Amino acid sequence: MKKTWFHYVVMIFAIAIFMSVPLQGVLADGEGEGIEKEVNGYHIRLTFVESPKLGENEFHVRITDAMGMPVTNAEVGVIVMPEEKMSEHEENINSESSGSDGMSGMDMPTEAASADDMNSMSGMDMGTEPESNEASIHDEPQDSHDEEPTQIVLETGHEFGEYSGHISFNRTGEWVFNIHFTMDGQLTEVEFPVTVAGLDAKYGILAGFAGINASVMSVAAFMKRKKIPTKA
């Protein structure tokens, strides 16, 4: 009976550990750092130097073409806004477009629109916002309606195909990074979801492992009926 119980405990811990490996992988990708997307043959990767947090954050955008070569000398801009604001924004665009041309229900290509199309999109005002590679989101956490999209023009990074910028988050939750750049007259636009964690997920991971390890050692100490000498 004791042996069965012992095997049961060992099995539970083993399963918990092996289950935790893919879970951590998903967590690592879902926090907004190191997210990749392919659009129009371009491979775009958004990386945060540290996981997105309240306050100042540095991020990098790396762009490579279909051949894997870095895209240099592109003017890369980012529009940052809370996810709910983005949803409202998209609804506005949809309602305006359906009201003006009656093409409701059509799938408009949003990721490969031309530069002229983009400039005409209501609410974006890409050329009128002050250009800076550092921006701050000044919003009250409870009042997301006051939040306006923030536009950032990225600076060239220290690697080929890399562009860098700073963003200061004033609230936690889901944000959207709309990254856009123009190459050969064609505007490429892609959206990345970014989660600004309230409680640092890394401490959660550490605490999880610490909890498992402490439990294992507690069980072992409890089960240690008598000390078996390791030396003969």
Add this chain to the structure above:
Amino acid sequence: MTSSLPNPNLSLLNGGNLLNNKWIDRFLRSRWYPGIIQWPTLLIFMVIMFELILGPESAHDNFGTALTWVLWWPLIPIIFLFLGRFWCAICPFAKINDLVQKFVGNNRPAPRFLKKYGIWIIDALFIFITWSDHVWGVVENPLGSGVLMLTLTTGVIISGAFYERRTFCRYVCFLGGLSGNYARNGMLSLRGTPEICATCTIAACYKGTDQSMPCPLYEFPKTMTSSANCVLCAECIKGCPNNSIQLTVRPPTKELWFIRKPKLEEAFLSAVIMGIVFVQNVTMLEVWGSMLKWLENVTGTTNYAITFSITFATAIIIPVALLSLTSWIASKFNKASLVENFARFGYAIIALDMAGHIAHNLFHLLAEGKSILYTGMALFGMEIHSASAAILGMQEIQWLQFGLIALGFIGSLYTAYRISKSNHSGEKVWGTFAPFAVLMVILTIMNVVLFTLPMAMRM
């Protein structure tokens, strides 16, 4: 491969017992060894863990990533070549195992299924971890590396808490499997002296004494024929009342020439390692993007887990299939079965495995080595931008890589010949050797081609 009574006149580099040197003997017998190296290693490991989990999320800026994947990972096969599994004696995971065991250890015998399927489990884990590195991100994601280390730590704690000795290191650790294979190729050999051990009835080396621990990896120097599971912890040297233990230098690959009981799973692992070297090279090539695009068009999916899994499986199957085919051809000459030839001659690939592994990682060490300094300085607020991380130029690195592959090829070729010679006689020697010589040429050409293509950085 047994050793006779030590000849005090032999040169230390020519098979003489290194323990005849009083400095080496004193150091290994000292109660400070291996702790004096193990504790600092554990301290560095804790710094690495802190950096990986709580430091910068970009691998490019992370000191833990630089220390682990740019310094430690390239150095480890070189250590295996010169010092066998010495790393395992000072490994921080081993120290954690010992500490947990000391305080809460239940010291149960290793589970039977681990003893029976241990190497297959190691093979599977090695394949799984390499696959997960690419699909979920381990090397390029500091947090991913940290989680891998934490997972290993938990495994070690479970093992130390419930099982005796270093069960995890012997039967589960994926690096232990790799190092076991490489240590066979290594230049250090620890053995008992047969004439002395023949009269011994106490087996202090295996069981331990008041002054020494039992062999942590369940080895018995009296009957040991392989260095695969000797970590050079020196417990047997400290414990043997008859001074029977010899530590000698031998030519690389020598142990592989006389494997008495070749194991299919170990031969399989050596072929798998070759496949993993291929896949590591291929995915770091600048043409990888184009290859992936082609694969996406063929499979009709952009899911990286699927496209990479296809690449990964292909890369592993190629050397396994080539070794199987060669074993089948050789069986026409030597009348041994395919499985027998596979198990016997799989060991011959180890030299080329090791050369490919070192050559691949040499690129990271020499082309990105200064990143260790830069990321270390960043810890103290000294930022360095736009500086090259290279220690050597690409041309020089490539020549070193080709040199290593050439040495690996010679080692594998000669090992195949010696295995053939020690198992067959007359015309069968050359008839068996010839197909394996062709195999080594093919694997070498594949490696050379991969090393001629431009490679992407790790940091």
